[in-house]
Amino acid sequence: xxxxxxxxxxxxxxxxxxxxxxxxxxxxxxxxxxxxxxxxxxxxxxxxxxxxxxxxxxxxxxxxxxxxxxxxxxxxxxxxxxxxxxxxxxxxxxxxxxxxxxxxxxxxxxxxxxxxxxxxxxxxxxxxxxxxxxxxxxxxxxxxxxxxxxxxxxxxxxxxxxxxxxxxxxxxxxxxxxxxxxxxxxxxxxxxxxxxxxxxxxxxxxxxxxxxxxxxxxxxxxxxxxxxxxxxxxxxxxxxxxxxxxx
Amino acid sequence: xxxxxxxxxxxxxxxxxxxxxxxxxxxxxxxxxxxxxxxxxxxxxxxxxxxxxxxxxxxxxxxxxxxxxxxxxxxxxxxxxxxxxxxxxxxxxxxxxxxxxxxxxxxxxxxxxxxxxxxxxxxxxxxxxxxxxxxxxxxxxxxxxxxxxxxxxxxxxxxxxxxxxxxxxxxxxxxxxxxxxxxxxxxxxxxxxxxxxxxxxxxxxxxxxxxxxxxxxxxxxxxxxxxxxxxxxxxxxxxxxxxxxxxxxxxxxxx
Ligand SMILES: Nc1ncnc2c1ncn2[C@@H]1O[C@H](COP(=O)(O)OP(=O)(O)O)[C@@H](O)[C@H]1O
Ligand SMILES: [Mg+2]
Numbered sequence: 291x292x293x294x295x296x297x298x299x300x301x302x303x304x305x306x307x308x309x310x311x312x313x314x315x316x317x318x319x320x321x322x323x324x325x326x327x328x329x330x331x332x333x334x335x336x337x338x339x340x341x342x343x344x345x346x347x348x349x350x351x352x353x354x355x356x357x358x359x360x361x362x363x364x365x366x367x368x369x370x371x372x373x374x375x376x377x378x379x380x381x382x383x384x385x386x387x388x389x390x391x392x393x394x395x396x397x398x399x400x401x402x403x404x405x406x407x408x409x410x411x412x413x414x415x416x417x418x419x420x421x422x423x424x425x426x427x428x429x430x431x432x433x434x435x436x437x438x439x440x441x442x443x444x445x446x447x448x449x450x451x452x453x454x455x456x457x458x459x460x461x462x463x464x465x466x467x468x469x470x471x472x473x474x475x476x477x478x479x480x481x482x483x484x485x486x487x488x489x490x491x492x493x494x495x496x497x498x499x500x501x502x503x504x505x506x507x508x509x510x511x512x513x514x515x516x517x518x519x520x521x522x523x524x525x526x527x528x529x530x531x532x533x534x535x536x537x
Numbered sequence: 538x539x540x541x542x543x544x545x546x547x548x549x550x551x552x553x554x555x556x557x558x559x560x561x562x563x564x565x566x567x568x569x570x571x572x573x574x575x576x577x578x579x580x581x582x583x584x585x586x587x588x589x590x591x592x593x594x595x596x597x598x599x600x601x602x603x604x605x606x607x608x609x610x611x612x613x614x615x616x617x618x619x620x621x622x623x624x625x626x627x628x629x630x631x632x633x634x635x636x637x638x639x640x641x642x643x644x645x646x647x648x649x650x651x652x653x654x655x656x657x658x659x660x661x662x663x664x665x666x667x668x669x670x671x672x673x674x675x676x677x678x679x680x681x682x683x684x685x686x687x688x689x690x691x692x693x694x695x696x697x698x699x700x701x702x703x704x705x706x707x708x709x710x711x712x713x714x715x716x717x718x719x720x721x722x723x724x725x726x727x728x729x730x731x732x733x734x735x736x737x738x739x740x741x742x743x744x745x746x747x748x749x750x751x752x753x754x755x756x757x758x759x760x761x762x763x764x765x766x767x768x769x770x771x772x773x774x775x776x777x778x779x780x781x782x783x784x785x786x787x788x789x790x791x792x
Contacts, residue, residue: 345682365690372688382683386702386778396687399697430780441683448687 294357295320296452296483297374302341302351304334311337312348313507319452324484326494326515328530329504335487336379338504339454342485343374356451372400375445379457381437383429389440390416390425393447401448415443419473435466439473446477453477455486459493471497491531503527565749573740573753580736581757583650587722587732591657592715598658599665599711600700606666607673608695617666624663629724632656637728653725661718668710672703705776712769719761733757 295318304312311334319325327335340346342353344360344367353360360370384392393412397403403411416422419439429437438458445453455474459467471493478484478497488494494501495515503511503526511527518524518531605617624632637652647655676699684694726735733754741750 343686345685368688368690371686374686376683376686378679378683378686380677380679382677382679384680384683384698384702385781386705395697396684396689399693400688428778428780430778444683444687 295354296356297342297485298352298354298357299338299342300352300354302338302348302353304337304341304346304348311507312341312351314351315504315507315509316351317502317509317512319483319485321451321483322481323499324478324486324497325500325502326498327485327487327502327504328489328491328494328527329502330530333504334507335504336456339376339456339485339487342454343371343376345376368400372396372448373451375442375448375450375453377438377442377445377453377455377458379460381429381434381441381461383432383437383441383444385429388426388428389421389432389443392429392440393444396444397447411447412443415447416440418446418476419443420469433466434462435469438462438470442470442473442477452483452485455484455488457487457489459488459490501527503530568744568746568749569753572744573737573746573750576736576740577733577753577757580731580733580754581761583725583730583732583736584719584722584761587650587653587657587725587730588719590654591661591718591722595658595661595714595718596665596711598662600669602662602666603669603673604695604700606670608691621663621666624659625667629656629660629721630727632660633724633728649725649729652728653722653730656728657718657722657725660721661714664714664717665707665711668707668714669703671710672705672707673699675706676702705778708769708773708776712772715769716762716765719765720758 298318300316302312302315303310315334315338317325327338329335337346341348341351344353348361351361355370355373358370360367363370383389384395387395390409390412393415394408397408397411398405401408413422413425416425419442421436421439421443424432424436424440427436429440432440438461442453442458458474459470462470467490471490474484474486475497484497486494486497495518498515500512501515501518502509503524505526511524513521513523518527602617602620605613606621609617627635633652633656636647636656637649640647640652680698680702681691681694684698685691689697722732723734725732726738731739737750737754741747744750
């Protein structure tokens, strides 16, 4: 574990009008760690992820990527964002491009690779997620699980240092969730640093190095998943998981 | 009944009627060959020039206006909006009068063809911008977010992700506007541009052959519009996204 965290979030605050969505959220993540955020809907988990890569600009607070502050970094944010791959609940694949072109686009336009190099890199990433045989399919021709795997490949192609997953399996049928989780586990095994928002409790506890419970814009409990069943510090988390399973 | 037919034919009977009709058509061949068609070809050439120059410029300007309205800064948005309000609100006829008869009084002389061309481009771009704006706004927000999450600038995201998708959605509207353009290009005659309709009008009144001249011109427009429609259909097929409803796929669906 190096001494500078890959990502450090400090006192992040964000409001929409009168609604305080994030109330001074702080945490840090080191290389290879997997932090999983759980909590009821509408508590600001997505907002937190978007405030990390600045797709949403926080009202106050700081985000440090390898020690560099990025909230107020102006145009340099486009460079920083490549280091933080993001996977969305609804995949957000570019609808007009085939799977392989989805992965190639930012390689061509952002990383400025030439066509052959971009194609080779894109095919490699598709292979990693088991989607090389669907390279020429358009998003509308893919199942949800396949589309999500392509979107993971697209993010990985930028060689990120940390991956942000925002409910990557929530839009998927149960049997399709598994293929995406498998890809994520494989990624984790290769040492990728991950921040994951999910409602899949079994996956969360087996995947995470640390679990965070968010409620109303705040981290209310956190710790290693092995503590969840017994620790007094995980009372609310146990209640949340219990209520969630029953739902 | 038979009487009226007999009355038409010089030597009586049905055969005589057709004989007469054929004679009259044959007698008109020199008029068609030497007068009407050459004039219409000249007019067609002018119409084509107007349409072929207006369409791409009107489209690109429309796209620029639409992108400005959706993604521009506040003042840029405002200017683009003003442009649309003015040039969509102003009747084309009035716009052409202003350009041709009005501008010279402030020292700007565009001439006939230029006045028509500029008027058409302003009008065409204003309408196109509305189709394109609607299409841009209909593209899901997540598309641009995903582009930006990969490190693309807003400009790159708009250019490589949003616009290509929006163009496909705007194609029916923009095509419709193109067909309109072919037809309203006949308004150029008010600023003394002798295009297809103007040419027919001149011949018709000079030779008192209204039916022939306008029937011919109608057929000309029909042919142009039909060719344009086929071209548009090809374009729609070519750019259809496989797997999206209504689209014809290049790749068959998996499984
Ligand atoms: N762009 C926005 N404008 C206004 N309100 C928003 C916006 N984005 C999120 N919110 C609100 O912020 C709250 C937290 O949303 P979100 O971060 O998506 O929660 P979660 O991901 O935990 O379900 C919700 O009440 C949501 O309605
Ligand atoms: Mg969310």
